[in-house]
Amino acid sequence: MIQDTLLAFGAALLQAGGMLAVAPLLKTVIKKLKARLQNRKGPPLLQGYYDLLKLLRKEPVRSETASFIYVAGPRVYFAAAVAATTLVPVLVAAAPLEAAGGILLLVGTLALGRFALATAALDTGSPFGGMGASRDMTIAALAEPALMLGLFASALAAGSLSLGVMVRGLLQQGLSFHPSDLLAFAGLFIIVITETGRIPVDNPATHLELTMIHEAMVLEYAGPDLALVEWASALKELLYLTLLVDLFLPAGMATSVAPLALLVALLAWAGKIFVLAIFVTVAESTNAKLRLFRVPELVSVSLGLAFLALAIRFL
Amino acid sequence: MGGSILASVVTVTVALFVVASGQPVDGVLLRHAASGIVLGYSVTPLSAWFLMVLGLVGAPVALYSVGYFGHAVKASRMAAVGTAFNLLLGAVEGVFVADGVMSFLFAWEVMTLLTAALVATEHEFPTSRRAAYFYLVMSHVGTGCLVAGFLFLAAEAGSLSFPAMLAGDIVSGPTRDALFALFFLGFGVKAGVIPLHVWLPEAHPAAPTSVSALMSAVLVTAGIYGLFRVCAFGLGVPDVNWALAFMAVGTLSAILGVLYALTQTDLKRLLAYSTIENVGIIVLGLGASMMALANGSRELAAVAVAASLMHVLNHAIFKGLLFLGAGSVAMATGTREIERFGGLLRRMPWTGLFFLIGAMAISGLPLLNGFPSEWLTFQALLLGFTSTPGMVRLNFPLAGAMLALTSALAAACFVRAFGISFVALPRSQSAAEAKESPWAMLVPQALLATLCLSFGLFPGVVLEALGSVMGSLPGLEPREDMALSGWGMASGLGRFDHVVPSMLGVALLGSLAAAWFLTKRGARTRRVPTWGCGGELTPRTEYTATAFSKPLMMIFRAVYRPTQEVEALAEVSPYFPREVRYRAEIEPTFERYVYAPLARAVLRLANGMKVLQAGSLHAYLAYVLVLAVILLMWLGGPT
Numbered sequence: 001m002i003q004d005t006l007l008a009f010g011a012a013l014l015q016a017g018g019m020l021a022v023a024p025l026l027k028t029v030i031k032k033l034k035a036r037l038q039n040r041k042g043p044p045l046l047q048g049y050y051d052l053l054k055l056l057r058k059e060p061v062r063s064e065t066a067s068f069i070y071v072a073g074p075r076v077y078f079a080a081a082v083a084a085t086t087l088v089p090v091l092v093a094a095a096p097l098e099a100a101g102g103i104l105l106l107v108g109t110l111a112l113g114r115f116a117l118a119t120a121a122l123d124t125g126s127p128f129g130g131m132g133a134s135r136d137m138t139i140a141a142l143a144e145p146a147l148m149l150g151l152f153a154s155a156l157a158a159g160s161l162s163l164g165v166m167v168r169g170l171l172q173q174g175l176s177f178h179p180s181d182l183l184a185f186a187g188l189f190i191i192v193i194t195e196t197g198r199i200p201v202d203n204p205a206t207h208l209e210l211t212m213i214h215e216a217m218v219l220e221y222a223g224p225d226l227a228l229v230e231w232a233s234a235l236k237e238l239l240y241l242t243l244l245v246d247l248f249l250p251a252g253m254a255t256s257v258a259p260l261a262l263l264v265a266l267l268a269w270a271g272k273i274f275v276l277a278i279f280v281t282v283a284e285s286t287n288a289k290l291r292l293f294r295v296p297e298l299v300s301v302s303l304g305l306a307f308l309a310l311a312i313r314f315l
Numbered sequence: 316m317g318g319s320i321l322a323s324v325v326t327v328t329v330a331l332f333v334v335a336s337g338q339p340v341d342g343v344l345l346r347h348a349a350s351g352i353v354l355g356y357s358v359t360p361l362s363a364w365f366l367m368v369l370g371l372v373g374a375p376v377a378l379y380s381v382g383y384f385g386h387a388v389k390a391s392r393m394a395a396v397g398t399a400f401n402l403l404l405g406a407v408e409g410v411f412v413a414d415g416v417m418s419f420l421f422a423w424e425v426m427t428l429l430t431a432a433l434v435a436t437e438h439e440f441p442t443s444r445r446a447a448y449f450y451l452v453m454s455h456v457g458t459g460c461l462v463a464g465f466l467f468l469a470a471e472a473g474s475l476s477f478p479a480m481l482a483g484d485i486v487s488g489p490t491r492d493a494l495f496a497l498f499f500l501g502f503g504v505k506a507g508v509i510p511l512h513v514w515l516p517e518a519h520p521a522a523p524t525s526v527s528a529l530m531s532a533v534l535v536t537a538g539i540y541g542l543f544r545v546c547a548f549g550l551g552v553p554d555v556n557w558a559l560a561f562m563a564v565g566t567l568s569a570i571l572g573v574l575y576a577l578t579q580t581d582l583k584r585l586l587a588y589s590t591i592e593n594v595g596i597i598v599l600g601l602g603a604s605m606m607a608l609a610n611g612s613r614e615l616a617a618v619a620v621a622a623s624l625m626h627v628l629n630h631a632i633f634k635g636l637l638f639l640g641a642g643s644v645a646m647a648t649g650t651r652e653i654e655r656f657g658g659l660l661r662r663m664p665w666t667g668l669f670f671l672i673g674a675m676a677i678s679g680l681p682l683l684n685g686f687p688s689e690w691l692t693f694q695a696l697l698l699g700f701t702s703t704p705g706m707v708r709l710n711f712p713l714a715g716a717m718l719a720l721t722s723a724l725a726a727a728c729f730v731r732a733f734g735i736s737f738v739a740l741p742r743s744q745s746a747a748e749a750k751e752s753p754w755a756m757l758v759p760q761a762l763l764a765t766l767c768l769s770f771g772l773f774p775g776v777v778l779e780a781l782g783s784v785m786g787s788l789p790g791l792e793p794r795e796d797m798a799l800s801g802w803g804m805a806s807g808l809g810r811f812d813h814v815v816p817s818m819l820g821v822a823l824l825g826s827l828a829a830a831w832f833l834t835k836r837g838a839r840t841r842r843v844p845t846w847g848c849g850g851e852l853t854p855r856t857e858y859t860a861t862a863f864s865k866p867l868m869m870i871f872r873a874v875y876r877p878t879q880e881v882e883a884l885a886e887v888s889p890y891f892p893r894e895v896r897y898r899a900e901i902e903p904t905f906e907r908y909v910y911a912p913l914a915r916a917v918l919r920l921a922n923g924m925k926v927l928q929a930g931s932l933h934a935y936l937a938y939v940l941v942l943a944v945i946l947l948m949w950l951g952g953p954t
Contacts, residue, residue, distance in 0.1 A: 005818075012822060056833060063845040065852075067660050069738050075834075079826035086822050100818035101803075104690050107719075108681040109819060115680055115726055119671075122734035122858065124845040130858020133734065137727035138866040144723035145716035152712050156700060161812035220845065224834035296870050303716065310712055314700075 005099075012086035012096035019085045019242075023234040024048030026241075026277060033281040048234065055227035063124040063220060073120020074221065074228040080113030081232040085239055087163065089246055091265040093171055093253045094164040102162035103151045106243075107144075110195075113232070114140055121217040128209065132217030135292060139201065139213065142299045143194045149306035150188040153180065154247045157313060163243075167250045175251060180313040185248050187305030189279070190298060192244060196237040198280060200287040201295055211289060241276045245269065325370075357414035357477070360787040361548075365411045365540045368628050371766065372532045372635040373404050375759030379639050380525040382755030387646055388436065388523055396436055396523060403429040403529065410537050415476040416465045423461070423537075427454045430534060433526045434518045446517035453514045457504030461541075464497040481549030483789065491550055495557055498545045506538030508598055509568040510905050512591050516575070519590065520583035520651070524642025527583060531590040532635040536627050539597055543623075548788050553605040555707065561602030566714050568595030569721040574874055577728045577864045578901055581651045582641045585732055586634065589677065592721060593630040596692060597623050599714060603695040612702045613792035615695065617785045618806055621793070622691035624784060625777055629684040629770060633676040636763035640670035643756055644736065647749035653735050653860045657742035662749040667737045669760040674733045676767045678726035682820050684767045687774030687804060689722055690814055694806035727867065735860040742854040772817050775801040861899070868901070876902040 028048040035042030062070060086097040087106045118137050121129035157178075158166040194201045197214040206212050207219070218229045252268025254261035290298060358366065380400060388396050406429060409422025431454070435447035465480070472480045486494060500511070507515040515535075519527050546561075547553060572592030579585035604619030643666045644659060645651050660667035676683035693715060700711035741747035751757075770777055775798040785793040799805055803815030845852050868875055879899035883892035927938075 009821070009825075013825075016826070060834070060840040061843055062840055064842050065658075065740055065845055067738055069660065075827055075830040078830045079823050082826035082829065083819060083822040087819075097818055097822060099813075099815060100822070101814035101816075102812045104693055104812065105681060105814050105816075105819060108679065108686055108690075109823075111678070111723070111726060112675075112680045112682075115675065115678060115730060118730045119734045119738070122730075123738040125739035125852055125854075125857050126845045126847070127856055127858050130734075130863060133730060134858065134863040134866060137730055138870065141720065141723035141727050141867070142870070145720040148719035149712060149716045152697060152700075152715060156697065156712075159701070160810060161694075161697065162810065165810060228830055228834065292866060293869060307712070307716075311709065315706070315709075 008096055008099060011092075015090055015096050016082050016085050019090065019235060019238060020082065020231070023231065023238045024052055026238050026273065027234045029274070030277050030281050030284075033278060034285055037281065037285045052227050052231055055230070056224050058223035060224055061222045062225070063126075065125045066123045070120050070123040071225070073117050073123070074218075074225045074232070076116035077113040078228040078232040080109050080116070081235045081239065084109045084113075085235060088239060088242055089164055089167050089250075089253065090242055091254055091262055091269055092257060093167045093250065093255050098162060098164040102160070102165075103155060104161060106163070107147065107151070110236070111140075111144075113236075117217060117229070121220075124220040126220055128216045128219045131209075132213060132215070132219065135213040136217050138292075139194060139295055139299075142296055143191050143302075146187060146299055146303040146306055147191045147195070149303060149310065150184055150191060151247075153184045153306055153309045153313065156310070163246060167246050167253065168255075170247075170250050171253060171255065178313065180309040181248060183305045183312065184309035185244070187302040187309065188244060188247070190302035190305075192240040193280065193283060194295070194299060194302075196240055196280075197233070199284040200290045200298065203289050213292075238273070241273050241280075242269070244276060245272045355414045355418070355476075356412040358412050360784040361543060362411040362540070364624055364781070364784045365536055365627070366408065368536060368631045369404070369407055369411065369533050371628075372631045372763075373529070375762045376525050376528050376532075376635060376639070377401075377404070379528075379642070379756050379759040382753045383525055383642060383646065384523065387642070392436060396433065396526075399429050399433050400526060400529075403433065403526070407529075407533060407537060411540060414478070416469055416480070417475055419477070420458070420462065420465065423458065426534070426537065427451070427458065430518075430522075430526070430530060434522045436523055436526075437521070442517075443521045446514075446521040450514045450518040453504050453511070457501045457511075460497045460501035464494050464501065464545075467494060477544075477549075481545060483549065483551035486550070492554065492556075495546060495550055495554075498541065498550075499557075499560070502538045502541035502546065503564070504538070506535050506542060506594050506598070507568075507591050508564050508594055509571050509591060510909055512568065512572075513905055513910055515591060516584050516587040519587035520581060524583070524638060524645065527587075528635045528638035528642070531587060531638055532631040535590060535594055536631065539594065539601075539627060542598070542601060547601055547605050547608075548790075552790065553609050555606065555609045558602050558606035558609055559707070559710065561598055561605055562710060562714055563602075565595045565597070565599030565602050566717045568592065569599060570595070570717055570724075571874065573721050573724045573728060574867075574871055575901075577724060577731070577867055578861075578875065580653045580860050582644065582653055582656075582732065582736065583638070583651050585653070585728070586637055586641060589725065589728065590630075590634060592725060593626065593634065593677075596689065596718065596721070597626045597630065599718065600626060600692045600695055603692070603699050603711070603714075606699055606703060606707075607695075608790050610703055613790060614794055615698050615702055617791040617793035618691065618698060618797075619695035620785055620788065620791060621778060621781050621797070622688055622695045624781055625691060625774070626688035628777065629676070629688045629767075632763055632766045632770070633673045633683075633685060636669060636673040636760055636767065637677065639756070639760050639763070640666055640673060643752040643760070644670075644749070647752065648743070648745040650743075650745065653732065655743040656736040656746050657854060657857065658738065658740050659746060659749055660737040662741075662746075663751045665757050666752055666760065669757075669764045670737065671733055672764040672767050674729035676771065678729050679722040680726070682768070682771050682816055682823070684770035684774070686771060686816065687777070687814070689718070691804065691806070692718060694812060698806060698811060724867070727864075731860055731863045735858075735863065739857055740852070740854045742857065772820060773801060774814075774816065775799050775803050778804055874904075876904065878902065 025048060028043055028045055032042035084106055087095050089095045118133040121133040154166060155161045158169045160166055197204055202213040203211060207215055221229055249272060252265055254265040384393060384396060406422050406426040410426055413419035413422055431447045431451045434450055435443055437443045468480045468485060469475050471485045504511045519530050569592050572588050572595055576585050576588035576592060579588060600619050600623030604616045607616035607619055647663060676685040679685040679689045696711045696715040700708050778798040779801060782793060785791045797805055802817060803813060805813035847856055868877055877899055882896040884894040885892045
């Protein structure tokens with residue numbers, strides 16, 4: 001029992017470390033893909049790492065009005081994102097901390113990080129922080145039911161809310177396709193775009209005060225504090241894409257920890273994430289950012305898709 | 316107050332004893348030989364659960380009152396408020412332990428009257444008087460329904476004691492449905508479910524804070540206790556339609572409760588609306604269990620009942636904590652307006668920390684106690700989907716989505732409530748000069764905050780305690796291994812889902828350490844003023860609570876139906892206003908479209924009855940005669 005737990009935490013450490021190491025790359029890859037679509041060259045592939053290193057080396061600058069909440073915010077946000085990655089199967093068809101819980105715990109953990117960051121955003125007294133926190137919590141609240149319903153559609157098909165059980169069930173089935181998968185995938189993809197702050201919901205590249213959401217929330221952060229926020233955001237994006245892979249196309253995942261199986265799983269995972277990154281890039285390049293009050297319409301499309309998926313599957 | 320603390324501790328002990336042993340404790344208080352009326356008490360495992368909730372919240376609240384009443388209640392009213400508070404605790408206890416109609420209704424009425432009196436503590440303000448009156452009227456309509464229902468049941472059963480009346484086989488068919496509706500109405504008013512909630516946001520904030528905490532944390536559970544005892548488990552196997560009604564009312568209360576809470580700027584009113592939300596979650600869980608009972612899935616019914624009862628406990632603890640925090644803040648600043656707080660964390664660090672813990676718990680974040688009960692409710696809804704036949708089951712994922720929306724909106728609501736009140740710059744002079752509360756007010760908050768953390772980290776312990784309660788209710792079949800030997804929870808039925816929060820806690824701690832390690836190098840922190848867009852940063856440039864909830868208010872326009880006016884006073888040119896006034900309010904939908912017509916109808920009816928009651932003695936004598944003749948004809952006729 002104790003040995004199992006230690007083993008689980010060891011695996012969690014490895015997986016979280018690996019995901020943390022890869023996450024900045026994903027951000028840069030999407031940037032580069034986007035640049036290519038615009039006939040630009042884009043940043044070097046390692047730019048994400050350079051940025052993080054630079055920020056981590058800088059002197060921390062904090063507001064005079066801020067309290068310990070301001071310091072705790074990015075740290076809890078970071079910790080929640082890292083802890084969340086240990087709840088998701090990535091290469092092996094089992095999450096390292098599968099014993100801790102399933103998708104409800106995953107969603108709850110991400111909500112914990114969001115709560116911490118939004119509260120911290122109010123701490124400096126800058127109106128931007130408040131604006132960002134308000135908008136971020138609004139959009140998160142709207143996305144939550146669609147996200148849950150989309151996850152429920154997959155979970156009910158698998159008969160379990162545990163991600164590991166769901167993935168193993170899908171692997172056992174082999175390549176099978178149900179029309180409801182398409183709807184559920186489309187619904188969840190919209191939510192992934194929403195939650196990761198991509199166009200058309202939010203623009204990660206803007207600092208124009210009227211349009212930014214996530215960026216407004218973290219506008220007052222600098223140096224190492226900002227590095228944590230950026231890193232955690234990148235990790236969250238990788239996490240959401242991995243979740244899509246797990247729920248809809250886990251084929252190729254390792255069912256044992258044999259080196260060859262792991263290598264195959266790594267290549268398969270990287271390939272699938274890359275394809276999803278192309279999806280995200282195309283969505284971001286072909287759409288204009290929506291006005292804040294048009295976002296509910298987009299999210300309700302996702303909610304509708306998830307509900308339809310559920311109805312088609314079970315009626 | 317010392318007495319009530321002691322009494323609460325004794326209550327918890329008795330309750331824990333019953334919960335642990337699963338054996339009811341019965342006794343007789345009063346026996347009147349001539350009428351055959353026996354007033355007794357009976358602590359069944361279900362009532363013990365509610366007693367435990369009462370005691371766990373009652374003891375800290377009583378301790379808090381020692382510090383609070385001295386400052387916040389006028390000296391001339393101290394004795395009355397203190398006595399009423401202690402009696403109220405006793406009356407609520409009476410409601411939970413009553414073993415028959417007489418003692419139940421007596422305790423119920425005492426509870427109602429004492430609460431009404433306490434709500435009217437500051438009776439020099441018309442709002443307090445109105446709130447108390449409102450509460451009294453609605454409660455009595457509810458009690459009227461209960462009296463009618465109980466008398467009917469008692470007549471059918473031929474007994475006034477609960478075990479005989481609530482055996483479940485007394486009535487059937489449409490009579491049973493009508494009785495269910497009566498009880499639902501009667502207990503629903505007390506529980507504060509929408510649309511019977513309108514008294515709650517008026518009455519809860521008007522009372523002194525200790526009483527508000529008690530009302531929101533425990534008094535609403537008196538209504539829920541009734542819903543459990545009578546509606547769900549007292550009238551036989553529930554009908555599918557009853558279950559649907561419960562689920563609909565629960566979902567509606569949860570969503571609307573949190574939406575209204577989001578726009579409040581009075582901290583205590585905000586908490587009162589959030590009570591409606593949480594009652595909604597509790598009723599939703601109960602509805603899911605009734606659906607399972609109606610379909611005969613006994614294991615699932617146990618999961619749903621556990622969800623509901625666990626949320627009763629968890630809500631009582633974090634709502635008690637939040638109300639105590641709100642009371643401390645109101646005492647320190649002299650106002651309940653969120654817009655006039657700000658920066659309180661520096662002046663009142665302990666209150667702020669405890670309020671933060673409560674806010675995180677109520678938002679359903681893992682590691683705190685709001686999460687496990689919401690988690691269990693989700694399990695009940697999803698399992699309900701898999702084990703309910705037909706189209707009806709589509710209700711479950713919909714309710715699940717609504718529950719997800721509710722908890723996310725609650726998070727937004729409490730980011731706002733905590734963030735605007737406790738961080739950034741003070742928004743008023745009184746907030747800038749606020750002082751931390753005395754220890755007698757801080758210790759109870761610390762106790763409740765500790766409970767929030769421990770029940771959040773080890774929900775299995777709570778679930779194990781619930782085992783005997785579930786075992787005592789008819790039709791439930793709890794799985795043995797649900798509590799994962801105290802560490803977490805499993806929802807059974809195969810390997811559906813499980814959660815072990817402490818494991819996540821370890822992962823979070825590890826990641827926090829990593830974050831600390833990553834950022835510990837580097838130079839000393841430089842402190843600089845926040846950039847105020849070139850201007851000076853003052854409280855007036857901060858984001859306000861109203862602004863924070865504005866996007867949601869716009870998005871849910873259909874619910875709020877807001878009216879707003881912007882008025883710009885300009886002297887030279889309309890482009891350079893000297894002053895801008897902004898006023899916005901949301902439409903009180905239920906008050907305007909349900910209760911106002913109802914009140915008008917009642918008044919019209921009363922006006923019409925004036926003709927009968929004209930003040931003429933002769934007419935009255937004639938009524939008596941006519942009535943006597945009719946009664947004689949009716950009673951004497953058939954025989």
